[in-house]
């Protein structure tokens with residue numbers, strides 16, 4: 244696992260004075276430009292993708308009106324004062340895709356697994372404030388000590404991709420698959436190994452841990468698939484079809500051996516022979532942000548900027564990854580830009596907050612987002628500074644609000660799945 248993590252103690256955000264040279268010209272949803280408090284009660288600011296809070300998830304209630312009415316300057320002063328008072332007792336984590344107004348308070352900026360691990364370096368931290376989305380806070384809770392509290396400032400900050408695979412649907416799929424493969428000759432390998440992307444609920448991390456499988460990130464998906472192919476005849480990959488397809492295709496798995504599993508359809512909508520011939524079974528899930536990228540955007544970038552280097556995230560559709568110069572995780576993208584010694588034009592296919600931050604950090608390069616329409620991760624956007632001020636001031640008052648706690652019965656199996664991933668690392 245990469246440790247390319249930004250220690251934000253020198254405040255990345257202070258350096259952000261230069262806006263993207265090719266700033267996108269509109270937003271994917273008018274809700275993103277609306278007053279952050281105007282969205283329906285309990286659903287947080289920034290709702291734009293019509294995603295639902297899954298049944299059983301804690302729902303964000305209203306917070307004191309003073310946070311809603313506070314000016315940006317007031318919130319800034321209150322957050323900084325609370326942070327100062329809490330000192331080492333709290334660590335604030337900011338995901339790469341988090342908005343700058345929040346990231347500027349983070350002690351660490353990185354991807355979800357890097358951040359969960361970064362929190363472990365702060366021994367004195369009693370509270371881990373995760374400015375990301377729900378599954379990230381769950382992962383931090385799985386990895387943190389029992390005496391630490393993990394806090395998600397707005398409980399409505401979920402991940403629409405993670406929500407596309409729920410426990411009952413995956414269990415139903417698993418039951419069908421194990422019944423289908425029950426009469427196969429035993430060659431010492433499991434008929435199918437479940438692999439989940441980090442972007443899923445703790446319930447599903449526990450599911451794969453319990454069933455001989457493991458977790459992967461976008462950095463190590465190929466390593467994890469190799470591990471699984473050594474031990475199983477097939478892989479059930481969820482929830483992101485694109486990461487699964489792009490990774491397996493690069494490893495030489497033919498597309499005809501990667502059927503899509505559509506939940507609530509018999510055999511996922513496939514016939515028996517297709518499922519028996521399958522090498523990687525792809526769950527019908529995707530990221531609403533990365534799904535927006537298209538090959539036409541790459542064609543246009545190449546026409547307008549001859550020599551442009553196109554780098555996209557593997558959550559993008561296969562056609563986009565195929566047309567790009569390179570594809571890789573957020574960490575890969577950041578390292579590729581950092582490694583460029585000559586001024587270079589980069590067209591990036593990932594979330595806009597990260598792209599704009601890279602553009603500000605590397606002014607010697609021209610860096611822009613492939614998508615001309617601003618489309619941030621709308622669920623992560625729900626972490627407004629008002630929510631951050633609220634949870635921090637509650638901590639100062641000795642109260643823990645918005646704590647994310649993974650049930651004890653899921654902790655062990657989920658940790659097993661994460662540990663297998665670390666052990667699979669070359």
Ligand code: SF4
Pocket residue numbers: 340376401402403404405442530531532533594620621622623
């Ligand atoms: S960018 Fe996509 S996958 Fe990442 S947290 Fe947002 S919705 Fe989920």
